[in-house]
Amino acid sequence: MLMASEARFRQLADSMPHIVWTADAEGQIDHFNDRWYEFTGHSRDSQTLPTWESILHPDDVSRSRETWAEGVESGAPHSIEYRLWDGRWHRWRWFMGRAVAIRDGADRIVKWFGTCTDIDDRKQMEEDLLRVNQDLEQFAFSASHDLQEPLRTVKVYSELLAQRYGDGFDEDARQCVQYLQSGASRMETLLRDLLTYTQLMKLDMPTETADANEALQAALANLAGAIAQSGGTIDSGPLPSVRVHGTHLQQLFQNLIGNAIKYRRPERVPSITVRAERENGQWVFAVSDNGIGIAPEYKETVFVIFKRLHGSDQYSGSGIGLAICQRIVERYRGRIWVESEPGLGSTFRWTLPA
Numbered sequence: 304m305l306m307a308s309e310a311r312f313r314q315l316a317d318s319m320p321h322i323v324w325t326a327d328a329e330g331q332i333d334h335f336n337d338r339w340y341e342f343t344g345h346s347r348d349s350q351t352l353p354t355w356e357s358i359l360h361p362d363d364v365s366r367s368r369e370t371w372a373e374g375v376e377s378g379a380p381h382s383i384e385y386r387l388w389d390g391r392w393h394r395w396r397w398f399m400g401r402a403v404a405i406r407d408g409a410d411r412i413v414k415w416f417g418t419c420t421d422i423d424d425r426k427q428m429e430e431d432l433l434r435v436n437q438d439l440e441q442f443a444f445s446a447s448h449d450l451q452e453p454l455r456t457v458k459v460y461s462e463l464l465a466q467r468y469g470d471g472f473d474e475d476a477r478q479c480v481q482y483l484q485s486g487a488s489r490m491e492t493l494l495r496d497l498l499t500y501t502q503l504m505k506l507d508m509p510t511e512t513a514d515a516n517e518a519l520q521a522a523l524a525n526l527a528g529a530i531a532q533s534g535g536t537i538d539s540g541p542l543p544s545v546r547v548h549g550t551h552l553q554q555l556f557q558n559l560i561g562n563a564i565k566y567r568r569p570e571r572v573p574s575i576t577v578r579a580e581r582e583n584g585q586w587v588f589a590v591s592d593n594g595i596g597i598a599p600e601y602k603e604t605v606f607v608i609f610k611r612l613h614g615s616d617q618y619s620g621s622g623i624g625l626a627i628c629q630r631i632v633e634r635y636r637g638r639i640w641v642e643s644e645p646g647l648g649s650t651f652r653w654t655l656p657a
């Protein structure tokens with residue numbers, strides 16, 4: 304009976320497109336299907352079974368050993384990604400290895416059953432994407448960094464021009480210099496924000512928590528001038544400590560509160576609230592304002608880099624602030640979104656792990 308079911312299993316395993324193997328309760332491999340022999344180039348007739356490690360990439364050996372040993376010890380199903388040597392094409396290929404324990408009526412493990420699924424195309428694509436992203440990031444960083452120097456020259460000399468010769472200028476010339484200066488200032492903001500955006504990912508994941516109350520106070524200190532000028536008020540509830548870089552938290556508050564002040568209605572004094580609530584194992588932060596609001600069709604596009612809903616003659620800015628916020632939040636696997644009533648105000652919410 305056992306022999307017959309074993310033979311049936313082997314037949315089934317040989318018909319599968321995946322590499323399939325079995326091991327005894329102690330974890331010793333006792334069978335590989337046909338795909339394994341085709342892939343490795345080993346012969347089934349050989350006296351000894353080829354070892355797993357003989358075709359495992361050296362960099363993946365210790366990780367695989369640990370996962371396998373832990374799995375055999377705990378009896379829990381487990382999976383791991385590793386590279387195996389393709390004996391047909393003489394190259395490494397990425398696989399997803401999975402193993403599950405088969406138990407008898409008394410819940411004792413009698414066998415291990417495993418599969419290896421070829422994920423090489425997906426892995427290759429992920430690596431290409433990562434490389435392209437890194438190149439783009441490096442390009443954006445170098446461009447925004449190196450463009451600051453010539454921009455400084457434009458700024459300094461347009462100021463000198465106005466100071467030294469401004470008295471002799473007619474209205475037309477004065478206007479030209481003014482355009483030059485405001486263009487240079489806008490470019491300065493743009494480059495500064497772009498540089499911040501490209502620098503965000505440089506920090507490793509934090510090992511300690513940061514107090515959101517402190518981050519908020521630091522943001523408010525930097526915005527003190529704009530807040531005082533607007534006559535606005537900020538009402539904040541108690542905020543938690545979260546495992547996020549303090550500078551990232553501060554950037555979030557600064558961009559969102561800065562926007563809440565900037566996009567106010569001229570006839571209304573800004574009233575801003577900052578809150579955090581715990582929900583389903585995470586913190587949901589919220590910054591609400593009573594400003595101009597955002598039309599429903601722009602609720603997602605406002606987070607796109609360089610996307611602005613107004614010209615710089617109406618409101619100054621680079622269109623990078625919300626993209627920075629989104630990048631920070633997503634880095635910690637959170638989500639950011641906006642709810643708004645045009646004309647009444649907006650609430651930006653974001654989640655962070657508790």
Ligand code: ADP
Pocket residue numbers: 558562563566592594595596597605606610611612613619620621622623624625626649
């Ligand atoms: P910037 O403020 O530099 O233009 P952001 O990325 O911070 O760039 O914001 C993108 C756009 O979203 C802004 O141009 C503005 O139109 C809109 N926006 C952002 N915050 C608010 C807000 N609190 N109220 C209304 N509109 C906002």
